[in-house]
Amino acid sequence: MPKDFYAALCLVLVFEGLMLFAAPAAWQRMARQAAEMEPKTLRLVGAAALAIGVIALRFVF
Template identity: 50%
Template sequence: MWVDLLRALALVCVIEGLMPFIAPERWRETVLRLAEVAPRQLRIFGAVMIAVGVVALQFLHYV
């Protein structure tokens, strides 16, 4: 189980690192824009992403 968790976290690192590697200036602009977003909007976005991830994991589990 722990190995699967570590693999998942490693994959997150790879995916998160793609944008700064491919388009660093665009990534910087996006991060600066995100810094201006209200905390409530960020929480809602985070909650939606969590829900999408959970649904995707459940779907993949049964496929």
């Protein structure tokens, strides 16, 4: 089980690094736009991403 958890964390790093490597300017624009958003909106977007991830994970396993 811990091996799967560490593998998942490594994949997160791969995807984050891929975005920064492939499209750094787009990532910077997104970060600027996120900085201008209300914290409540960011929290709702984060909650939605979390829920989608948990549901998708349920279908995978």
